[in-house]
Amino acid sequence: MAEAYKLDCEAAEADCRFIVxxxxxxxxxxxxxxxxSEVHGKDxxxxxxxxxHLQTV
Structure with missing residues (x-):
């Protein structure tokens, strides 16, 4: 099984449910x-x- 890369934005921004x-x-x-950048104004x-923030799963 290939590795995947995941960002769970809720870990960085408590009110955001966005997942990559x-x-x-x-x-x-x-x-x-x-x-x-677009949603939270952070670069x-x-x-x-x-x-x-990024996890390898």
């Missing part, structure tokens, strides 16, 4: 960065997302 899950790490980062680097 993809087998493609780059796609997961792109979707997570776009969501965090993250890939390293910040990897360290603080």
């Amino acid at each position: 899950q993809s087998e493609n790490e780059e796609e997961a980062f792109d979707l997570a960065r776009k969501h965090m 993250y680097t890939d390293d910040e997302l990897r360290a603080d």
Whole structure:
């Protein structure tokens, strides 16, 4: 089974139920960065997302 990359936004923003899950790490980062920027007004680097928010499942 392939690894998947997941961002559960509720872990970062208590009132947000947005979830990103993809087998493609780059796609997961792109979707997570776009969501965090457009919805929450926060900009993250890939390293910040990897360290603080993105899970490998």
